[in-house]
Amino acid sequence: MTTVVFGASGNVGKYVAAGLDSLGVPVRLTSRDLSTAGFPPSADAVAADIERPETLSAALEGAQRVFLYAKPDGIDGFVAAAESAGVRHVVLLSSAAVVTSDPTLDPIAQVHAIVEAAIEKSGLDWTFIRPGMFATNSLWLWQRTIRENGIVRLPYPDARTTPVHEKDLAALAVTALTDPGHEGRSYLVSGPEALPLRQQVRHIGEAIGRDIVIEEVGANQARTELLKILPPIAADGILAAWKAGAGTSPVPTSVEAITRRPAHTFAQWAHDHAADFR
Ligand SMILES: NC(=O)c1ccc[n+]([C@@H]2O[C@H](COP(=O)([O-])OP(=O)(O)OC[C@H]3O[C@@H](n4cnc5c(N)ncnc54)[C@H](OP(=O)(O)O)[C@@H]3O)[C@@H](O)[C@H]2O)c1
Numbered sequence: 001m002t003t004v005v006f007g008a009s010g011n012v013g014k015y016v017a018a019g020l021d022s023l024g025v026p027v028r029l030t031s032r033d034l035s036t037a038g039f040p041p042s043a044d045a046v047a048a049d050i051e052r053p054e055t056l057s058a059a060l061e062g063a064q065r066v067f068l069y070a071k072p073d074g075i076d077g078f079v080a081a082a083e084s085a086g087v088r089h090v091v092l093l094s095s096a097a098v099v100t101s102d103p104t105l106d107p108i109a110q111v112h113a114i115v116e117a118a119i120e121k122s123g124l125d126w127t128f129i130r131p132g133m134f135a136t137n138s139l140w141l142w143q144r145t146i147r148e149n150g151i152v153r154l155p156y157p158d159a160r161t162t163p164v165h166e167k168d169l170a171a172l173a174v175t176a177l178t179d180p181g182h183e184g185r186s187y188l189v190s191g192p193e194a195l196p197l198r199q200q201v202r203h204i205g206e207a208i209g210r211d212i213v214i215e216e217v218g219a220n221q222a223r224t225e226l227l228k229i230l231p232p233i234a235a236d237g238i239l240a241a242w243k244a245g246a247g248t249s250p251v252p253t254s255v256e257a258i259t260r261r262p263a264h265t266f267a268q269w270a271h272d273h274a275a276d277f278r
Contacts, residue, residue, distance in 0.1 A: 001025070001026060001064055001065075002026045002027070002028050002044070002062055002063045002064065002065075003020055003025055003026070003027055003028070003063065003064070003065040003066065003067065003177055004027075004028045004030060004059055004060060004063045004065070004066045004067070004087075005017045005020070005027055005028070005029055005030065005066075005067045006030050006048070006050060006059075006066065006067060006068050006069050007030075007031075007067075007069045007093075008027075008029035008030055008031060008037070008039065008045075009029075009031055009037045009038055009039070010069065011134070011136050011166040012093055012166045012169045012170050012173070013067065013069070013093075013170075014170075015166060015167050015169075015170030015171075016067045016170045016173045016174055016177075017029055018170075019170055019171060019173075019174035020174055020177065020178070023174070023178055025177075025178060026044070027043075027044065028044045028045070028046060028059065028063065029043050029044065029045040029046075030045070030046050030047070030048040030059050031045070031047065031048075032047065032048070032049045033047065034046075034047050046058055046059040047059075049074070050068075050069070050071040050073075050074035050075070050077075050078050051071055051073045051074035052074070052077075053074060053077025053078070053080070053081060056077065056078060056081035056082075057081050057084070057085060060081055060082055060085035060087055061085055062085070062086075063085060063086075063087055064086070064087060064088050064089065065087065065088065065089045065090075065091070065177050066082060066087055066089070066090045066091070067091050067093070067173050067177065068090050068091065068092045068093065069092075069093055070092060070093060070094055070095070070111060070112050070115040070116075071115070072111050072114040072115050072118075075114065075115045075118040075119070076118055079118055079119065079122045079124065082122075082124060083122060083123055083124065087124060088124065088125055089124065089125040089126070089127070089177070089183060090119055090124050090125070090126050090127075091126070091127045091129065091173050091176045091177050091182075092115065092116065092119060092126060092127070092128050092129065093129055093131075093169065093173070094112045094115065094116055094128045094129060094130045094131075094186075095108060095109070095111075095112040095130055095131065096130045096131055096132040096188055096189070096190075096251075097109035097112060097237075098112045098113045098116060098128075098130060099130065099188060100132075106237070107233045108233065108234075108237055112130075116128055125183040125184065126183065126184065127176040127182045127183060127184075127185050127186070127187070128185075128186040128187070129169060129172055129173060129176070129187050129189060130186055130187060130188045130189060131164050131169055131189045131190070132161075132162055132164065132188075132189070132190045132191075132251070133161050133162070133163050133164070133190075133241060134163065134164060134166060134169075135163035135164060135165050135166070135191065135266060135269040136166055136273075137163070137238070138163070138200065138204065138273075139273065139276055140229055140230075141226075141229075141238070142201065142204070142277075143276060143277055144229075146204065146208075146210075146212055146277050147277065147278070150210055150211070150212050150213060151212065151213045151214075151215055152201045152212055152213070152214050152215070153214075153215045153216075153217045153221070153222065153225060154197050154198070154201075154214055154215070154216060154217065154222070155216070155217055155218060155219045155221070155222035155239065155242065155243075156197065156219075156242045156243060156245070157196065157197050157198040157214050157216055158196050158197070158198065159196065159197055159242045159243065159245035160194040160195060160196050160197075160245050160248045161194070161195065161197065161200075161241065161242070161245045161248060162190035162191045162192075162193065162194050162195070162248055162249070162250045162251070163191045163195070163200065163266050163269065164189055164190055164191040164255075164263075165191065165263070165264035165266075165268065165269045165272075167264055167272075168189070168191075168255045168259070168263050168264055169189065171255065171259040171261060172187060172189065172255060172258055172259060174259075175258055175259050176258075187258065188251045189251065189255060190250045190251040191250065191263065191264075191265075191266060192250055192255070192256075192262075192263040192264075192265060193250065193265060193266065194248045194249045194250060195266055197242065198214050199266075200266055200270075201214055203266050203267045203269075203270040204270045204273075204277055206267070206270070207267070207270035207271045207273070207274040207277070208274050208277050208278050219239060219243070222239060223235055223236070223239060226238060226239065
């Protein structure tokens with residue numbers, strides 16, 4: 001009854017692996033590079049790359065369930081390997097973009113739609129977790145300037161987003177992998193609150209005990225800054241989401257209803273990640 005966790009060192013994958021382990025589910029961890037993954041020496045761990053199908057049969061051997069990241073380049077090879085290994089159920093970390101954007105116009109939506117379609121037309125049972133913006137995005141967006149000089153530069157400080165804690169996504173995945181009835185279901189997921197960006201920054205400041213200055217900048221300057229850390233597709237996606245974000249409210253899928261645990265607030269997320277911002 002092994003469950004394979006792809007990306008078991010990733011933000012979400014590591015909590016999926018820990019959550020399954022805490023329930024006594026036999027877990028196999030995968031990484032493309034076991035020497036840097038940081039897995040415990042006692043773990044059942046296999047090197048696997050979704051984009052290199054020849055690595056997948058060893059990872060999937062004897063497994064019935066899989067937690068998967070969306071990699072369109074390898075998805076057909078993955079489906080073939082999973083079916084031949086006897087995998088029954090795949091829980092995919094997908095994206096809200098598949099339903100909130102047009103896949104012909106939005107490359108992020110397209111990537112996830114390709115993966116969903118390949119799994120849907122396979123003989124595998126599936127559950128799609130479709131999150132909006134991760135709270136962890138704040139790390140690569142704001143960590144450097146907060147650490148260096150206590151500043152965050154924002155083009156739309158009053159735009160609201162509904163950041164979701166990676167622990168809640170993992171809890172959903174663990175529930176879908178261990179409880180019956182989640183096959184054939186897609187869950188659009190957000191965090192529990194629609195928070196202005198300036199309030200998110202304030203929560204981080206409170207978590208680290210430091211006043212963080214918000215500097216309002218124009219969209220062009222923000223794009224230039226974002227392009228230093230992100231490819232254009234991601235930078236433009238973030239800016240568009242912020243611009244459209246005013247008034248956003250949390251989506252109706254309740255993490256709490258599915259996992260039977262309250263969803264984490266952004267303040268809790270900031271507290272969990274305080275060391276990352278100090
Ligand atoms: N950020 C957002 O706002 C957002 C919103 C909606 C959906 N998403 C989805 O969530 C994903 C990010 O999740 P995260 O924050 O947990 O990511 P993360 O921390 O960057 O981890 C990604 C994991 O995927 C594994 N991986 C990457 N390429 C792989 C491959 N070819 N074969 C096998 N494993 C591979 C990596 O493992 P190794 O390096 O150890 O191999 C890594 O552990 C995005 O890619 C997107 O699909 C993100």
